Structure formats: C-alpha cells, structure tokens
Amino acid sequence: MRRFAHHKLGGDWHRAEDLLQEAMLRAWLQMRDKPERELRVRPWLKTVIKNLAIDEFRSHGSRFEAVTDVETDGREATDHTRSVLAELVVRDAMRDLSENHRQILQRVYLLDLSTRAVAEELGIPSGTVKSRCYHAVRALKSALMTRGVTRDTAL
Numbered sequence: 001m002r003r004f005a006h007h008k009l010g011g012d013w014h015r016a017e018d019l020l021q022e023a024m025l026r027a028w029l030q031m032r033d034k035p036e037r038e039l040r041v042r043p044w045l046k047t048v049i050k051n052l053a054i055d056e057f058r059s060h061g062s063r064f065e066a067v068t069d070v071e072t073d074g075r076e077a078t079d080h081t082r083s084v085l086a087e088l089v090v091r092d093a094m095r096d097l098s099e100n101h102r103q104i105l106q107r108v109y110l111l112d113l114s115t116r117a118v119a120e121e122l123g124i125p126s127g128t129v130k131s132r133c134y135h136a137v138r139a140l141k142s143a144l145m146t147r148g149v150t151r152d153t154a155l
Contacts, residue, residue, distance in 0.1 A: 001045055008053035019056065023048045093143035101136035108133050 001023070005016035023045050030044075094102055107118045108129075115133070119126040 001042075001049065004046060005049045005053065008050060009056070015056070019049060019052050022052055089144065089147055089149060090140075093140055093147060093149075096143040096146075097136060097139050100132055101139055104129060104132040105136045105140065 002016055002020050005019045005023075006013055009015045009019065026048055027041065027045060094105070097105070103122065104118065107113045107121065108115070113121070115126045115129045119129045122129070
C-alpha cells in the first residue's frame with residue numbers, strides 16, 4: 001500500500017506515509033462503525049488512497065507548500081550562537097582595558113594594521129606599539145579569565 005501511495009503521489013515517500021496513515025485511520029473508523037459489514041480491505045484501501053491522492057493534487061494549489069529543500073551552495077548551515085557569545089564576552093572584557101591597550105588591540109587585531117601603520121597613526125614609536133600590544137594581550141587574557149574563559153573553555 002505504501003508503494004502504491006508513493007506511486008500516486010509522484011515519488012514523495014513522506015507524503016505517501018501520511019496518506020497511508022489517513023487511509024488506515026479511515027479503514028479503522030469504517031470497521032469500528034460497521035463491524036458487521038464485510039469489507040474487502042485491499043481494494044477498498046487502494047480506492048481510498050487514490051481518492052486521497054487526487055484530493056491532495058487538487059488542493060495543492062490552494063495551500064502553502066512546506067519547504068523541504070533549502071539550497072545552501074554546498075555549505076552547511078551553522079549555529080552562530082557560540083561566536084555571538086564569544087564576541088559579547090570579548091567586548092565586555094575589552095572594557096576593562098586602558099584606552100591605550102584598547103586602541104592598540106583594535107588597530108592591530110581588528111583592523112589588521114601593521115605595527116608601523118599603527119605607530120604612524122598614533123604618532124608613537126613602533127617599539128611602543130609592540131610593547132603595548134604585548135601588554136594589552138596579557139591584560140585581555142586576564143580580563144577573560146575573570147569572566148571564566150580559560151584555555152579549556154576557549155572561545
């Protein structure tokens with residue numbers, strides 16, 4: 001019967017199973033309501049399945065179709081929850097840093113500027129940029145540790 005429903009619905013196994021369940025429910029109700037009536041089950045089920053498939057085909061245009069396939073261009077959908085939470089924790093930890101440390105980290109790591117470019121922009125020697133960067137990273141690491149982020153729970 002499932003194969004018959006599958007054929008009638010054009011190859012959709014899930015809809016065929018739904019249709020078969022509906023047919024079985026109708027058969028059960030038919031038998032419950034009229035137990036004395038002799039029913040040839042197989043031909044009757046085929047007729048019910050055929051009629052349900054026709055009804056489904058006719059009503060197909062009048063209702064929304066469930067989305068089953070989403071094109072992802074070969075990429076899998078990812079859950080961005082961890083990255084969003086990590087960003088929130090890092091932003092919060094950055095507030096604990098001095099203005100000099102924040103400036104250096106933002107320019108070196110977020111804007112991906114070279115130490116020479118940061119030195120020119122801020123008007124300080126490049127050695128100072130390197131030193132501040134070293135100390136800023138250590139301060140950020142400490143701020144993250146106070147928030148419970150360790151190597152084992154790395155963002």
